[in-house]
Amino acid sequence: MDFQTQAVAARGASLELSTLTRKAKDAALHAMADALAAVEPDLLAANAEDVAAARAAGTEESLIDRLALSPARVAGMVQGLRDLAALPDPVGDVIRGWRLAGGVKVTQVRVPFGVIGIIYESRPNVTADAAGICLKSGNAALLRGSSAALHSNRVTVAALRRGLESVGVSPDAVHLVEGGRDVTGELMRARGLVDVLIPRGGAGLIRAVVDGSTVPVIETGTGNCHIFVDASADLDSALAILLNAKAQRPSVCNAAETLLVHRDIADAFLPKALAALAEAGVTVHGDEATAGFSDAVVPARDDEYDAEYLTLDLAARVVDGIDEAIDHIRRHTTGHSETIVTGDRRAADHFIASVDAAAVLVNASSRFVDGGEFGFGAEIGISTQKLHARGPMGLQEMTSYKYIVEGDGQIRS
Known part of the structure; x- marks a missing residue:
């Protein structure tokens, strides 16, 4: 499936996700967790292939550590999805509300972004974390992982999609975006199809996305x-x-x-x-x-x-x-x-x-300073900017809001 087809499919899935009940989303998260746990041997084998290729290419051991999975890390990915199911659903939360002088009621309510694109390096655990956070917050996810973790990410996303399908939720809520730099460029320019783009990785990756994207970016940063x-x-x-x-x-x-x-x-x-x-x-x-x-x-x-x-x-x-x-x-x-x-x-x-x-x-x-440690269940990244979010980004940070204005026939004088 080419990127354009994936993006259109994700946009369609996001409309379904925006109206899902918490019960349906939590069932989907547990199904995703079950499906991921079931493919642990395949995932570890795929990850071993990625790690061997990275070592053969002379990758630094600090980066190998980010790439490598173990049974404990896979278990953490599975548990992260279950932990998300246990957290409150942010969609529909009333942030604040008041009445105008003429009796018109104004309410500010949390809503999903729609389609979130994530561009990230190595760390195949991000694939499950990001997919789960996006789903619970009512968003479809376009996951652009690095080529270094391609085999791991393929197994992970295939399992997550099977989990979604098993409970009647569109598997198009989660896509793995594959291809070369041209595809990354398409993702960064997919304004109208992608609502928010989040880069997660080294300084070079983050700067390239911030400088090259026409899609709004939430910038995650390096940590000195x-x-x-x-x-x-x-x-x-x-x-x-x-x-x-x-x-x-x-x-x-x-x-x-x-x-x-x-x-x-x-x-x-x-x-x-x-x-x-x-x-x-x-x-x-x-x-x-x-x-x-x-x-x-x-x-x-x-x-x-x-x-x-x-x-x-x-x-x-x-x-x-x-x-x-x-x-x-x-x-x-x-x-x-x-x-x-x-x-x-x-x-x-x-x-x-x-x-x-x-x-x-x-x-x-x-x-x-970590989403899991903060009780967010997982995190999509740690933002070092000041708009729209700052620090570890969990479910609430993956929502925007809209104003609902209700009256009984009032007009402005």
């Missing part, structure tokens, strides 16, 4: 996430947060990429932190003050403070205080997630008020 350890921080807690944020899964956008340490506690904190990071396999790229605590520290180039490594690498710098930390973050942030570890409530409040990011964390790991 900072941790600032304040002078009043509990150092054991700071170390635990740092190791979790950096080393638990370094290839994701909410992993920490830069460490800032208050000079007053550098002597007490950095020797322990650098030793623990080294034990976890992390290479620290630091300023002169940081390097003074360990011969293993690599001198940091200026551009590394702008880096999203997505690897076991971390930039580090000693700062004179919270205001210097905030200034550094303002100059280098990508607006994703920024963390302060502190025992001083005033410092925490100052940091929250001064740092401009989608998420600001106090005494907690940036790894919590």
Whole structure:
């Protein structure tokens, strides 16, 4: 099926989805989950083929980690669909309502976008997450995954479509868009057929979509996430947060990429932190003050403070205080997630008020900035822009709204 045919079919399916009851959508999500669970062996085999091809092409291991599936990750994809079924349906929610002076009633109500296009790299789990979120929020999905995950995505989408069909919902609610760059260009220019486009991947992909699309774009962003350890921080807690944020899964956008340490506690904190990071396999790229605590520290180039490594690498710098930390973050942030570890409530409040990011964390790991962790069931991505959504985007963020105006014959004077 060519892209134009897919887009027209998705548009037709979106009209059906917009009027489905919650019961019907939840049944469809469970059927999609059942169908996906049933093809786990086929999915793992297809994914092994994708991973082998990526390794043969010299793909970095951090990207292989994003691409690779395991039984646990497949189970997570299946559970994500079931979790979505358990969440409230946002469609039809009344955002606000009031009456005009003449008695006319005005209500602002959530409605689906219609057809959502998602362009994403690797990460075949996104295929199930995005399809499920779009379905629950009443939208059809055109999924443009990368060629690196093609075999995995084919198996996944075929299963999801079978699940939909088994409960009488149009399988055209979910399409895998295949082809070369020309097809990606068609998707980006399909204004009138596609209502919203969401890029999810590296900086190059996101910039290409933002610059080249005539379809409205919700921009997801890269994550140069900072941790600032304040002078009043509990150092054991700071170390635990740092190791979790950096080393638990370094290839994701909410992993920490830069460490800032208050000079007053550098002597007490950095020797322990650098030793623990080294034990976890992390290479620290630091300023002169940081390097003074360990011969293993690599001198940091200026551009590394702008880096999203997505690897076991971390930039580090000693700062004179919270205001210097905030200034550094303002100059280098990508607006994703920024963390302060502190025992001083005033410092925490100052940091929250001064740092401009989608998420600001106090005494907690940036790894919590995730749709699943936020209780969204899954996420379509993490937006670092300010319109239309910001931060992890779940069901509500995949809706727009319309005004319903009801009267009994009133006319405007």
